[in-house]
Amino acid sequence: MATDIKGIVEGATKVVGTVVGTAAGVAAGAAQALMGRTPTERKAVDPMAEELYWREHFAAEPYFDGARYSFDDYLPAWRTGWEGKAKYAGRSFEDAERELQQDWNWNRPKSSTLLWEQARAAVRAAFERTI
Numbered sequence: 001m002a003t004d005i006k007g008i009v010e011g012a013t014k015v016v017g018t019v020v021g022t023a024a025g026v027a028a029g030a031a032q033a034l035m036g037r038t039p040t041e042r043k044a045v046d047p048m049a050e051e052l053y054w055r056e057h058f059a060a061e062p063y064f065d066g067a068r069y070s071f072d073d074y075l076p077a078w079r080t081g082w083e084g085k086a087k088y089a090g091r092s093f094e095d096a097e098r099e100l101q102q103d104w105n106w107n108r109p110k111s112s113t114l115l116w117e118q119a120r121a122a123v124r125a126a127f128e129r130t131i
Contacts (some may be wrong), residue, residue: 013119016112022057033113045073045082045085046082046084047079047082047083050078050079050082050126051075051078051079052073053129054071054078054126055071058071058074060122061121061122061125062090063118063121063122063125064122065118069113069114069118072125073112073113073114074119074122076104076107076108076109076114076119076125077088077104077114077119077120077122077123077126078122078125078126079107079126080100080103080104080107080119080123080126081100081122081123081124081125081126081127081129082126082127082129083103083126084099084100084103084123085128086095086129087099087103090102093124093127093128094100096127100127101125103121104116
C-alpha cells in the first residue's frame with residue numbers, strides 16, 4: 001500500500017510539474033505578445049557597427065546642425081534609437097515614440113544640450129536604420 005501511495009504521489013508530482021512548466025511557457029509567450037513581439041523577433045544590435053555607421057554618415061543627415069552640435073551631442077540620441085529598435089522590436093517608431101522619448105530623457109547625458117525636439121529626428125533615423 002505504501003508503494004502504491006508513493007507511485008501516486010510521484011505521478012501527481014510529474015503532472016503538476018508539467019502543468020506548471022506549460023503554464024509558465026504560455027505566460028511568457030503571452031507577455032511577449034502583449035509587448036508586441038515574439039521571443040525570436042528580438043535581434044542583437046552591434047553597437048560598435050552602429051556607432052561606426054553614424055561616425056561615417058552623421059554630417060549628411062538633414063537634421064544635423066553642425067553649427068550648434070557635434071557628433072558627440074547626437075551619439076546618445078542615435079544610441080537610444082538603435083537600442084530602442086531591439087527593445088521595442090516589431091513596433092513602428094510612432095508606436096514606440098513615447099517610450100523612446102522616456103528612454104532619451106533617462107539616458108541623456110547631463111552635459112547634453114539636445115532636448116527631445118532636437119534629438120527626435122536622430123533617434124528616429126537610428127531606430128528606422130537598424131535592422
